[in-house]
Amino acid sequence: MTAIEDPTRPVREEDAFDIARVDAFLKQHIAGLEGTPAVTQFPGGASNLTYLLRYANRELVLRRAPRGAKAKSAHDMLREARVMAALRPSYPYVPAILACCDDADVIAQDFYVMERFDGSILRRDLPPALGLDRDDVRRLCTGFIDRLIELHHVDIAQAGLAALGKGEGYIARQVSGWSERWRQAATDGSDPCEDVLSWLDAQQPAHDNASCVIHNDYRFDNVVLAADDPLRIIGVLDWEMATIGDPLMDLGGSLAYWVQADDDPVFQSFRRQPTHVAGMLSRREVIAYYGERSGLDVANFGFYEVFGLFRLMVIIQQIYRRYALGQTTQPQFAGFGDAARYMGQRCRRIIAGMVA
Structure with a gap:
């Protein structure tokens, strides 16, 4: 079996850079590069x-940051590279x-520049060419x-990441x-969501469950599957938000993207990974499986689920603010304001016990 190659596109004009300068820099730091690189852009990622x-x-x-206004702690490329270099010996x-x-x-x-893994990345739908049946999909899911649990068990002192x-x-x-980020990202017509913020503040656990390496953006479209075995993960990408934190917060962040087959049509339209196909665990099953395998108490997971959706809502609204201010012209961002408003309503529905 060969990899389902992640497609690239010509570089958008606003995202272009001086190829000759980059080429000269790389040839000073990476031995053996031949010729001039052909550069294309991965469409994923906002x-x-x-x-x-x-x-x-x-x-x-x-990997580089976008142009335009940035959140204070976001888009730190050199930090991301340092974290990856330190973590790699413990998490291959x-x-x-x-x-x-x-x-x-x-x-x-x-x-920064990194190696490219030869493998498949799952996007919105499961490629038929992978030939996965229901049992295969379940093994892929577990x-x-x-791999997330394995990350949460990395020895942070040994990895040199305690700082x-x-x-x-x-x-x-x-x-x-x-x-605070939510309030700063407000635009005309955005939902203040002060009731959601107040609920999170009141319902947050008094203590962290543990302190470990967390990815903070762990999704199927951030993992690479082996070309010769699509059930084997060989790479985990996008470490921008990795830090030391609470593992259940990491799981809650992942579940914000976990759209399952019985979700409402609006949430279905947000789906960017094949978590709806037969064999995939439901959100409730993911939580139970994680708790069983990790040994952590997941009995009261509601706070983490709401916070994960809220954090995604903030990210969406931050991107929409850049679009509204004319700092990016990508047409896909035009609907992000509506998406953020929907996420606020979804948080309220979970809080009210209306979402299974």
Whole structure:
């Protein structure tokens, strides 16, 4: 079996960079590169920008931040690269970092370049060419959760990542921080959602469940499946928001994207991974499986589920604000304001016990 290659497209004009400068920089830091790279852009991702660099003898992936206003702690490319380099010896699914650049004379922004995994990335629908039946899909799903649990068991001291954390109080910091980000991202017509913010503040657990490495954006479209075995995950991508924090917050963030077959049509329209197909675990089953395999108490998971949706709502609204201010022209962002309003309503429905 061959990989279902993740498609790329020509680089959008507003996302273009000086290829010759990047090429010269990379040849100073990576031995053996031949020719001039053909550069295309991965269409996925609404935050940082990702490009494929095809040299005559090697393929590389470049990551950089978008132009325009950024949240204070977001889009730190060099931090992401440092986390990945430190984590890779303990968690082999991390791509190898090959070069980092903080020289503004190259493309005016920090960037890094990493290895490209040869494998498949699942997007909205499950490719028939993978030939997965219901039992295969279930094994794929549980393997996906197992890789998250494995990450949560990485020894942070041995990995040299303890400094990423700020100690006890991760949940409280997240509730406070994302609430402030939400208020700062407001645009004309946005839902203030002060009732949701108040509920999160009142219902947050008094203590963190644990302190571990968390990915903070763990989804099927951020993992790479082996070309010769689509049930085996060989890579985990997009470590921008990785930190030391509470593992149930990480799971809650993942479930914000987990659209299942019986969800309402609006939520179905948001689906960007094949979590609806026969064999996939439901959100309730994911929570139960994670609790059983991790040993953590998931009996009162409602707070984490609501917070995960709320955080996604903030991210969507931040992107929409950039669009509304004319800092990006991508037409796909035009509906993000409506999407953020829907997420607020979904949070309320979960709080009211209306969503199973």
